[in-house]
Amino acid sequence: MASKAKNAIISAFLELAKEYEFEKITVTNLVEKCSISRQTFYYHFNDIEEMLKWAFKNETNIICSYQTEGKWKESAELYINFLNKYDRLLRSAVYSSKFIFIYNLLKSSFDTYITSYFENKTNMSVNSKADVEFLVNCLSNCFTGLVLEEIQKEKSDYTELLGKIVKGFKVFPKNK
Secondary structure, three states: OHHHHHHHHHHHHHHHHHHOOHHHOOHHHHHHHHOOOHHHHHHHOOOHHHHHHHHHHHHHHHHHHHHHOOOHHHHHHHHHHHHHHOHHHHHHHHOOOOHHHHHHHHHHHHHHHHHHHHHHHOOOOOOOHHHHHHHHHHHHHHHHHHHHHHHOOOOOOHHHHHHHHHHHHOOOOOOO
């Protein structure tokens, strides 16, 4: 039930993000849009940033669960849908004081996604956990930067972007 309420709040936020800049959306706007009390919002989240952290983490974990099941195409499609779903928010935040916050959310999402990829798809031999962390950090920074370039275009094409990323992954070893 709590997850249903949280998802309703996120949906309301994304609807508001179509009308308002990210920085201008308030808890008051959200509770009015959801027809819930402020108390209900604060029961689930401390603030809008915590709400977005939960949303990004929750959706990324769902996407990664498809990797665990070996459903790579579905995982990639879900990631594209995720980027499309948050496109307006990403665009709004790029030119706001919330840029670093959104950058970190996006990078964290890629960290999780890429780590899941390496855990489920490759048999890379690495010397240490630090090597894997370094590689994940490099790739997630790269992918986050590519998404930021994409959202600066008039119309984002995350399908093409993810296709390039997946093509880049083919340089890594095959399945275990």
